[in-house]
Amino acid sequence: MSTPTPLEFLLMWAITLPPLLASLASFLWGRWTKRSSTKRKIQPALRRAWFVINRWWSNTRQASAVVMQTAPMAIEVRPSHESVVAAVEFPDYVPAPQVLAHNDFWNRLVGYATIGASLISLAASIILWRLCFGDAPSKALSFSLPFTGNLVMFYVDSLSLYFLLLVNVIAFCASCFTGRYLKFESSTVPAAENSSSEHWQFHMFFNLFHTSMLLVCIVDNLILLWIGIQLTTVVSAPLVGYLREKREPQEAAWKYILISSAGILFALLGTILLLSAVQQSGEGGVIGWSQLYRSLSAVGTSGVKVSQPLIEMAFLLIVLGYGTKAGLFPMHTWLPDAHGQAPYPVSALLSGVLLKSALYALLRLFILTNLALNGAREPPQNHFASIALVTAGLLSLIMAVPFILSRQEIHFKRVLAYHSLEHMGIITFGFGLGVPIALFGALFHALNHALTKALMFLTYGTIESSYVADPTWDKRMRGILRDMPAAGTVLALGGLALVGAPPFSVFLSEFLILWGGIKATTQAGVANSTVALVIYIVAIGLFVLSVTLIFAGLVQHLGRILLGRGTAISAERPRESILQTIPLVLLLITITWFGFTIVPLTGLISSGVDILCKGVC
Amino acid sequence: MRIARDEALTLLVFCLVGFFTMRFFDSQSGIVLLMVIAIATAVYNINSSTLKHKLYSYIWQSASLVPLAMLRFFETTDGGFWLVALFLAVRVFVIPILMALATVQRSSYARDNAYFARQSTEQSRSWLKDAQEYWLIYGETRVSSVFSLGACGAFIGLAYLVAMRVQSLGRAPESPVGLGAAISLLLIGLFAMINERELPSQVVGLLIMENGLFLAAAIFITDPYFLVSFWSSMATFFFITFFILWRFVPGVHSVSGSAQIDDQNKLKEVVDKPQASAISEPGRILP
Numbered sequence: 001m002s003t004p005t006p007l008e009f010l011l012m013w014a015i016t017l018p019p020l021l022a023s024l025a026s027f028l029w030g031r032w033t034k035r036s037s038t039k040r041k042i043q044p045a046l047r048r049a050w051f052v053i054n055r056w057w058s059n060t061r062q063a064s065a066v067v068m069q070t071a072p073m074a075i076e077v078r079p080s081h082e083s084v085v086a087a088v089e090f091p092d093y094v095p096a097p098q099v100l101a102h103n104d105f106w107n108r109l110v111g112y113a114t115i116g117a118s119l120i121s122l123a124a125s126i127i128l129w130r131l132c133f134g135d136a137p138s139k140a141l142s143f144s145l146p147f148t149g150n151l152v153m154f155y156v157d158s159l160s161l162y163f164l165l166l167v168n169v170i171a172f173c174a175s176c177f178t179g180r181y182l183k184f185e186s187s188t189v190p191a192a193e194n195s196s197s198e199h200w201q202f203h204m205f206f207n208l209f210h211t212s213m214l215l216v217c218i219v220d221n222l223i224l225l226w227i228g229i230q231l232t233t234v235v236s237a238p239l240v241g242y243l244r245e246k247r248e249p250q251e252a253a254w255k256y257i258l259i260s261s262a263g264i265l266f267a268l269l270g271t272i273l274l275l276s277a278v279q280q281s282g283e284g285g286v287i288g289w290s291q292l293y294r295s296l297s298a299v300g301t302s303g304v305k306v307s308q309p310l311i312e313m314a315f316l317l318i319v320l321g322y323g324t325k326a327g328l329f330p331m332h333t334w335l336p337d338a339h340g341q342a343p344y345p346v347s348a349l350l351s352g353v354l355l356k357s358a359l360y361a362l363l364r365l366f367i368l369t370n371l372a373l374n375g376a377r378e379p380p381q382n383h384f385a386s387i388a389l390v391t392a393g394l395l396s397l398i399m400a401v402p403f404i405l406s407r408q409e410i411h412f413k414r415v416l417a418y419h420s421l422e423h424m425g426i427i428t429f430g431f432g433l434g435v436p437i438a439l440f441g442a443l444f445h446a447l448n449h450a451l452t453k454a455l456m457f458l459t460y461g462t463i464e465s466s467y468v469a470d471p472t473w474d475k476r477m478r479g480i481l482r483d484m485p486a487a488g489t490v491l492a493l494g495g496l497a498l499v500g501a502p503p504f505s506v507f508l509s510e511f512l513i514l515w516g517g518i519k520a521t522t523q524a525g526v527a528n529s530t531v532a533l534v535i536y537i538v539a540i541g542l543f544v545l546s547v548t549l550i551f552a553g554l555v556q557h558l559g560r561i562l563l564g565r566g567t568a569i570s571a572e573r574p575r576e577s578i579l580q581t582i583p584l585v586l587l588l589i590t591i592t593w594f595g596f597t598i599v600p601l602t603g604l605i606s607s608g609v610d611i612l613c614k615g616v617c
Numbered sequence: 618m619r620i621a622r623d624e625a626l627t628l629l630v631f632c633l634v635g636f637f638t639m640r641f642f643d644s645q646s647g648i649v650l651l652m653v654i655a656i657a658t659a660v661y662n663i664n665s666s667t668l669k670h671k672l673y674s675y676i677w678q679s680a681s682l683v684p685l686a687m688l689r690f691f692e693t694t695d696g697g698f699w700l701v702a703l704f705l706a707v708r709v710f711v712i713p714i715l716m717a718l719a720t721v722q723r724s725s726y727a728r729d730n731a732y733f734a735r736q737s738t739e740q741s742r743s744w745l746k747d748a749q750e751y752w753l754i755y756g757e758t759r760v761s762s763v764f765s766l767g768a769c770g771a772f773i774g775l776a777y778l779v780a781m782r783v784q785s786l787g788r789a790p791e792s793p794v795g796l797g798a799a800i801s802l803l804l805i806g807l808f809a810m811i812n813e814r815e816l817p818s819q820v821v822g823l824l825i826m827e828n829g830l831f832l833a834a835a836i837f838i839t840d841p842y843f844l845v846s847f848w849s850s851m852a853t854f855f856f857i858t859f860f861i862l863w864r865f866v867p868g869v870h871s872v873s874g875s876a877q878i879d880d881q882n883k884l885k886e887v888v889d890k891p892q893a894s895a896i897s898e899p900g901r902i903l904p
Contacts, residue, residue, distance in 0.1 A: 151845065223846035227853045234857055241868065250869045253880045257865060258819065262810060265826050268850060269833050271801065273796075276837040285844050309783045317816055337884050 004141045008132050012156065014124035015164060016214050020374050022117035023207030026110050030200030033157045055133065093494070107199040111179040114203050118175040118210065123465045124525030125161070129604065133161055137607035142220065149343055150160045155220035155290045158607035163217045163606075166447055170352035170454050171210045174345040176552065176583055177458050178206060181343050182467035185243070197249075202242060206500070208235040210350060220288045223273065225361050226268050229325055232354055233260045239346045240338045252334075252341035259334040260325055267321020269499040273314035274365065274499045277307045278372060289364055298373035306372050311385050315369045318362065319388050325358030327424045329396040337415035344461025347413060351457060352450040359427065359446065366431065371614055394539055394548045396425030400593040404553035415557045419498055422550055423449040428521060429543060430513040435523070438516020439609045444598060445509035448591065452506055462580055463487050476566040486581045488562055490588055493556045496590050499551040505594035510547065517543065538539075574595075627680045627709075636686065647688050648836075652798040654681040655832060656737055656773065659805040659825050663765045663812065668720075668755035671821045672713055674829075679709045682831050689835050697844035698835070705831065705847065708855065712824065713857060717748030719866040720755065720817050720876075746836065757814040768808055776800035795836030802829025815876045816866050820858070 004012065099415055133321035137158045145152035156164070182199045212235055216228035233256070275287055278296065286292055324331035339347050369385045404415060427449065430442025463480055466487070481488035484594030497504035517540045524532035598605070658678035662671050683705045690698035739821060758765065762776065779800060780793035809822030834847050870876045873883075 099688070151842070171842060221846060223843075223850050227850050230850075230853050230857060233862055237860075238864070241865070244868060245872065247873050247883045250865075250872045251884055254816070254865055254869045254881065255884075257857070257861060258823065261854070261861075262807060262823055265803065265830055265854075269799065269830055272833055272837055272847070274831075276839075276844060278856075279843070287840075287846055307783075313779065313783055340882070341889060 002139065002141060004143050005132075008128065008141055009143065011128040011132070012141070012154070012218070015121050015128065015168070016211065016218070018117035018120040019207040019210040019214070022110075022113045023204045023211065025113055026200045026204035026207065027039050029106060029110055030204065032409055035121055038331060042184065064499065066557075075178045083121045086324070087391050094257060100205060107182070108179065110200055110203045111182070114178055114207055115172075116174045117207060118172040119215070120166065121210070122165075122172045125164050126166045127211025128156075129161055129165060132157060132609075133604065137603045138610065140290070151221065152219045153220035153290075154226065155219055155288070157611060158604050159363070159611045160360075162443065162604050162608050163356060164214065166356055166450055167210070167213045167217060170349060171213075173320045173458065173583065174348045174352075175206070175210075175455050177345045177461065178202065180465065180580065181345055185343070192437060194373075202239070204348070205235050206349075208237060209346075209354075213353055213357045217360060220290050222271050222289055222292075222365070223268075224273060225289070225364065226264070229267070229358055229361055230261070230264055232357060233257060233264070233325070236350065236354060238345070240342045240350075242343055243348070249341045252337040256334040256338040257515060259331060262498055262531040263324025263331045264321050266317045266324075270314045270317030270319075270321055271365070273310055273317065274368065274372070277310040277314065277370075286360060289368070292368055293371065296368060308373060311369060311372050313386060315365070315385050318369075319392055320360050320363050322362040322365070323392055325355070326353050326362060326428070327358075327420055328392050328395075329399045329421070329425070331401070332396065332421050335420060336414045336417040336558055338419065339457075340414040344413075344457050344464070345462070347416075348454040348457040350499050351417065354452040355420060356446050356450060359424070363431065366611060367614055374525045383434065386432045389428050391432075393425045393427070393429030393432055394549070397429065398425075400425065401546050401549050401553070404550050404557075406553075407556070412557060412561055413457070416453065416460070416498075416553070419550070419554065420449075420453065422546070424455070426510065426513060426543075426547075429539075430516060431612070433516045433520045435511070435516045435519045436613060437519055438513050439617075440605055440611045441509050441516055443605050443608050443612075444601070445506070445513060447601070448509050451587060451591050451594075452494060452497045452504070455584060455591065456491070456498060456587050459487055459491045459584050460495055460588075462584070463491065466575065477562065478561060481562045484576050486576050489583065490584045492558060493588055494563055494591075495554055495607040497588075498549060499554045503592060503595040505591050506599075508595055508598070509588070512544065514540070627677055627741050630680075630685045632812065635681070639703055648685055649794055651681045651685040651688070652794060652832065654678075655685075655828065656798055656805075657800055658767045658786045659802055659809075659828075660766070662825060662874060663758075663769055663805060664762045665807055666755050666756050667760065668716075668815070668818055668821070669749060669752035671756055672716060672752060675821055675824055676709055676713065678825065678828055679705055679712075679799070682828060682835070683709070686835055689694070693839060697841050697848065700848055701831070701844070701851075704851065704855075713859070713861040715815060716752075716820070719820075719862040720751045757818055758812050758818075759814060760812060762870065765808075765812065769805055769834065772804040772808065773797075773801045776804060778896045788882070795832070798834065799829050799833035802832060805829075814878055816869060816881075817862075817876065819878065820861055820866065823861075824858065827851075827858070 074110060081496050089514065131275060132141075140155065140157040142153065144154065212228055212231040214230065216225060219225050219228055237253045237257040240256055241249045243249045278284065286295065319328075321329065322392050323329075324334075327335040339351055342350060366385055366389065373384060401419050403418040404422070423445070427442045427445050430438045430445060433439075433442075463484060466484060480491065493504075500506045500510045517536065521533060521536040521540065524536055594601075618715050627696050634647075634654075658674045658681065660679070662674040665671050666890070669793060683702050686698045686702035686705060690696070735808075742852075760768075777793060777797035780797035783796065784793045806822050806826030806829060809825055813819045813822060827830075831851065834844075834851075838844050838847055866876075869881065873880055875881075
């Protein structure tokens with residue numbers, strides 16, 4: 001562990017601060033324009049500024065015209081007065097004062113600020129990865145917030161950097177679609193009924209959501225980690241219920257905030273019990289993950305003893321608590337509602353990275369639990385934490401099957417949400433297996449699921465918003481492939497990627513997890529543990545069966561919306577624009593590319609596996 | 618302000634109980650007594666049929682935790698417990714105000730509705746008094762009192778079994794009483810959330826769970842550094858409670874026209890017509 005160099009320090013701030021500043025800017029703009037007195041003040045000021053700029057510009061152009069004596073350039077000087085300012089017909093368009101004072105212009109500007117902030121954060125995290133962790137993936141940076149002593153400590157190792165990259169990639173992809181979504185939403189809801197037409201709220205919460213997930217990935221203090229997870233709930237619930245005039249989003253937001261808040265309390269109790277057990281073994285005053293990681297690595301050799309049943313109970317509470325936010329069974333019930341009702345860029349974030357943030361918190365405590373239970377002990381080790389994760393993962397995977405196989409015509413976004421339950425189950429199952437290849441596969445699957453699910457939500461949202469011009473569009477969610485061939489193809493290929501069809505990356509990561517399962521079974525066979533052998537064989541059988549059934553289920557749902565007759569009249573067909581399809585195609589290419597090679601990420605993931613392996617492998 | 622007077626009185630009584638138990642017995646006895654009060658208030662909460670009684674029982678429960686935090690200070694001499702006690706005391710006064718804000722209807726729907734309009738025409742009443750009238754309307758539960766009592770007994774028994782097993786198997790430093798009480802409150806709070814039929818009562822269940830966590834923290838945390846972190850986590854949770862009561866309860870109530878949880882059932886009907894089914898319809902109105 002090392003203190004960051006000035007460049008690393010700068011990069012860390014460049015990762016975390018831009019979304020926070022963008023949310024602050026959105027808030028300030030929102031508050032400013034809300035006050036009509038401010039509007040009355042700002043509009044004349046903008047008009048005056050416009051007048052001064054125009055006069056200066058026309059004088060400059062006239063002077064240059066005289067000097068150069070260029071007759072062909074027609075310069076028309078109009079008489080200037082209060083309302084109609086002097087205007088010169090020059091090629092560079094300068095927005096009129098009315099445009100400057102209009103909300104649309106500023107809404108768009110706030111949208112660009114959101115995209116810019118996500119881009120800066122993403123670029124900074126890539127630079128940090130390539131420059132600082134490229135040669136030394138096992139490196140770890142630790143620093144504290146000024147004036148807080150050791151209370152607010154930050155810690156970045158390859159595991160947290162991997163999740164930072166994941167959050168930033170998906171946040172950037174989602175931010176590119178926020179403007180389009182808000183435009184679509186403004187067109188569907190009459191202005192008189194639309195209190196949410198002020199887009200600043202959406203952008204503010206979106207950026208805060210991004211910031212809170214970044215915070216989760218870099219905090220060292222375990223209580224602050226819990227606070228970070230709880231903050232993700234607070235700032236994402238208003239996004240889920242963004243459409244305040246509609247019942248469904250409000251209902252979904254209510255369920256989401258209430259179930260998440262109740263579940264997460266169990267996680268805090270688990271964390272308190274775990275820390276209390278560790279502290280009473282002689283580690284008083286330590287609540288930083290990195291310090292506990294170092295000191296617990298010595299358990300078993302230094303003779304420090306911890307209360308094993310208390311730690312086991314603490315871990316069960318932690319799985320229940322953080323499992324609620326990670327969408328694991330049995331506290332997953334908020335997931336289909338929230339993902340189904342949220343605006344589609346938010347659904348991409350919720351499914352792509354919010355669940356992974358909670359999983360990250362769970363993994364950090366999984367490592368500590370394994371270290372506290374095993375430390376440097378030689379096999380046979382205590383596999384309680386692994387068994388808990390395998391059970392939670394497998395149950396989540398199995399529970400997703402009937403919902404996806406259902407023949408009822410449920411909203412496609414809900415189907416995608418049940419896929420989140422399935423994939424979180426697969427990832428948790430992979431981590432629970434506790435062999436390096438499965439851990440590698442699970443980490444890689446987290447990335448693949450995030451990318452694929454973001455692609456699916458964004459594509460489906462784009463399609464949904466394209467159909468809105470058709471008054472009977474709600475009856476026509478059929479034949480998308482015929483109406484919108486490009487977006488339909490991306491949705492079809494994305495769907496195949498999601499269910500783990502080759503050659504996409506999800507297939508590769510699922511295969512690695514399965515390979516890990518077989519390896520764990522072989523190890524149990526070598527160790528002559530008949531019970532473990534039977535459990536592993538049954539678990540792998542259920543895993544393969546569930547994944548196969550889910551494949552069939554999604555193909556059925558995709559067939560329902562993609563195939564069939566499209567819109568009968570060609571004039572009513574939704575139009576596709578290249579600009580909206582390009583980012584989706586790029587995402588699809590990335591998913592396909594990772595299906596063939598994972599070389600760029602191997603160092604980072606392997607280093608993450610080394611951290612995860614402590615006390616379990 | 619009758620409710621504020623009641624809150625202050627409750628707080629005073631529990632502080633005196635804690636103080637005299639410590640004076641005549643020891644601080645551990647005082648802590649155990651206050652834990653028993655906390656569990657008893659949770660059981661009363663489950664069995665009461667109006668939001669007013671539920672809220673009062675919550676106030677008693679929170680008030681019983683204030684002297685508990687003080688007693689822990691006398692045991693550990695950690696000043697952080699004063700901070701926790703102060704925070705709990707503030708919550709005793711603030712939560713009813715937030716609940717009143719959440720339940721008094723100030724939305725356009727409520728103004729147009731005959732029932733609420735009748736209430737708002739009585740100009741002489743303050744909104745806090747209006748809220749207390751509403752609290753008598755809310756509070757319906759799903760199961761009978763006998764079943765609730767049985768469930769509470771089962772939860773308390775389960776919690777103590779788990780706590781005793783943890784203590785007997787390992788080297789758990791504290792007696793199982795504290796851990797058992799904390800888990801009991803968490804389970805009873807969770808049961809309250811499932812059992813309630815209305816949105817504001819469901820939030821009271823969440824608050825009981827939060828008190829369970831306070832109890833666990835008061836018993837298990839001995840390190841000042843840890844206590845400050847825990848206090849910040851509780852402040853975050855308080856902010857969430859504020860957010861739920863300030864934004865979500867009135868929001869859901871106003872858009873659906875009902876505070877009944879059973880009326881929030883639009884998502885069960887969602888088929889592949891997302892926008893068509895998203896049209897707001899007024900739900901069932903309270904009696």
